[in-house]
Amino acid sequence: MTTAPTDLAREQDRDDDIRAAPVLSLRDVRIADTATDREIVHGVGFDLRPGTTIGIVGESGSGKTLTCRAALGILPPHFEITGGHVELEGTDTATLTTKQWTRLRGTTIAAVFQDPASYLNPSIRVGAQLAEVLRVKKGLNRREARRKAIELLRTVHLRDPELSYDQYPHELSGGMLQRVLIATAIAAEPRVLIADEATTALDVTVQAEILDLLADLRDRAGLALVVVSHDLAVVAQLCDEVLVMKEGTVVEQGPTNEVLHAPRHAYTRLLIAEHELYGLERFRTGTSAASVKEDA
Numbered sequence: 001m002t003t004a005p006t007d008l009a010r011e012q013d014r015d016d017d018i019r020a021a022p023v024l025s026l027r028d029v030r031i032a033d034t035a036t037d038r039e040i041v042h043g044v045g046f047d048l049r050p051g052t053t054i055g056i057v058g059e060s061g062s063g064k065t066l067t068c069r070a071a072l073g074i075l076p077p078h079f080e081i082t083g084g085h086v087e088l089e090g091t092d093t094a095t096l097t098t099k100q101w102t103r104l105r106g107t108t109i110a111a112v113f114q115d116p117a118s119y120l121n122p123s124i125r126v127g128a129q130l131a132e133v134l135r136v137k138k139g140l141n142r143r144e145a146r147r148k149a150i151e152l153l154r155t156v157h158l159r160d161p162e163l164s165y166d167q168y169p170h171e172l173s174g175g176m177l178q179r180v181l182i183a184t185a186i187a188a189e190p191r192v193l194i195a196d197e198a199t200t201a202l203d204v205t206v207q208a209e210i211l212d213l214l215a216d217l218r219d220r221a222g223l224a225l226v227v228v229s230h231d232l233a234v235v236a237q238l239c240d241e242v243l244v245m246k247e248g249t250v251v252e253q254g255p256t257n258e259v260l261h262a263p264r265h266a267y268t269r270l271l272i273a274e275h276e277l278y279g280l281e282r283f284r285t286g287t288s289a290a291s292v293k294e295d296a
């Protein structure tokens with residue numbers, strides 16, 4: 001099979017991206033619950049470069065979300081970074097004031113979580129909520145914000161963006177709401193997007209479509225992604241590098257293919273064995289979400 005010129009160009013772009021400076025770096029980040037004086041996350045580190053994806057996988061309670069929240073500067077009350085550094089575009093985030101953090105959130109780093117409905121106001125039309133973000137973060141006037149919001153709803157592949165703009169959250173399906181949340185997260189053109197269990201609640205077909213959308217945004221806009229999932233198949237499909245967490249410790253980390261083909265830690269092997277029951281094989285061989293969709 002010959003490689004199409006567009007594929008070659010994309011490969012070249014990817015190589016350039018890998019050489020680019022990291023947009024988000026975690027250096028031996030430790031997180032503690034200061035109420036109990038217990039360290040919960042025992043040192044996480046990675047370099048995330050534009051146009052690439054890092055996956056964090058592991059069992060429930062292993063510290064995946066806390067790690068993301070540390071990167072976003074939104075740890076829950078009485079949780080603190082007690083060691084290491086989070087660097088955003090080369091700046092140690094420990095040096096940021098609350099105001100500087102507020103400015104960076106959305107414009108440099110943004111996130112989508114599970115349960116999109118809980119992040120939207122049920123009594124305000126979704127388009128108005130998206131437009132509000134554009135007015136606040138991008139300084140657009142009402143008319144420009146509406147136009148840009150509809151464009152964003154189209155970017156996240158909502159079939160009828162004008163119609164969706166005027167709908168209330170309860171009128172949209174879970175998959176459509178997650179698309180709206182992704183549109184909101186990318187509204188201010190962040191460089192890093194964290195997707196924390198963003199597809200967990202969705203059925204397998206919709207999940208595959210959302211993963212394709214994230215990959216598309218990464219490839220086209222050079223977005224850097226952190227994908228958190230308890231589902232190894234999701235990570236396998238999307239990520240260049242994977243971190244496997246267990247009880248607050250990174251037990252294994254490396255290029256996704258290497259980790260999946262030659263896991264060194266017993267826990268990774270266990271995760272893989274569990275997932276093989278659900279057909280991880282097709283993800284390991286690089287099958288796209290589109291073909292998963294067809295299978296579903």
Ligand SMILES: Nc1ncnc2c1ncn2[C@@H]1O[C@H](COP(=O)(O)OP(=O)(O)OP(=O)(O)O)[C@@H](O)[C@H]1O
Pocket residue numbers: 040058059060061062063064065066067076077230
């Ligand atoms: N707001 C909070 N208050 C108290 N404990 C918390 C809070 N957030 C997290 N924890 C505790 O910190 C540990 C790590 O939680 P975290 O949410 O990071 O895990 P996770 O790997 O993301 O799990 P899951 O896959 O279930 O989301 C857990 O033991 C959890 O109980």
